[in-house]
Amino acid sequence: MFKSIRSRLPGWKMRRGLLTPGDMTPAGPALLWYTGALEAWDAEGAANYAASRVGLVLGTVLAEIGGGPVNWLGGTGWSGFLALTRALDTGIVPVNDQSYSAIVKFTAAATGTAEYLFGCYDAGASVFGISPTRTNSVNYHSDGQLVVAPELLAGILAVAGTTGYRNGAPDPGVIPFTTAPAIPSIYIGGLHWGPGILMPTSAAVAKFGVWAPPALTPAEVAARVALM
Secondary structure (H helix, E strand, O other), rough: EEEEEEEEOOOEEEOEEEEEEEEOOOOOOOOOOOOOOEEEEEOOOOOOOHOOOOOOOOOOOOEEEEOOOEEEEEEEEEEEEHHHEEEEEOOOOOOOOEEEEEEEEEEOOOOOOOOOOEEEEEOOOOOOEEEEOOOOOOOEEHHHEEEEOOOOEEEEEEEOOOOEEOEEEEEOOOOOOOOOOOOOOOEOOOOOOOOOOEOOOOOOOEEEEEOOOOOOOHHHHHHHHHHO
């Protein structure tokens, strides 16, 4: 009789003569690529340009910098940063102490160019951002700078704490800590520098997210990159 009842109650088990649920632990929320982010944007997956500028976490709308919109294409994301001399302002001002993290997915970067996918610059020596191709290498910045060859023309790059990540795996080396002056808000498509946009990119940016302290761990970066 018990066997017959159990067959009609999937997931229930017989324990010490009692029919009980096999697992009473409620399922946790599914991990998303932007889980835990301060804010994140999915340009390639958006229905249109207006929707691409709306954040997935808090609904933060990216501000257009440079006099108008950048280009947008579903399945690709934003482009035209260099050609139009434009960028998108996240409004996020990171504390320049190597505690923030950012992940960016992109395509069509130009080889050997000093262009930045995102970032901010204090007009001195301190930058938070990533160039995938400067000096034919990936340049990771979180206050200091880490340069790792070869360059990457398409893929997913991240900076978290003192580590740079290429397609989910840590690149060798440590980003040094220098003077940590105050920096402005993060631009997508180039560096936010006082007078305007510095080193805008020719690449297309598909996804971008920023995480507040503490910095993402290698396992956390890998898990999020795998979902992008």
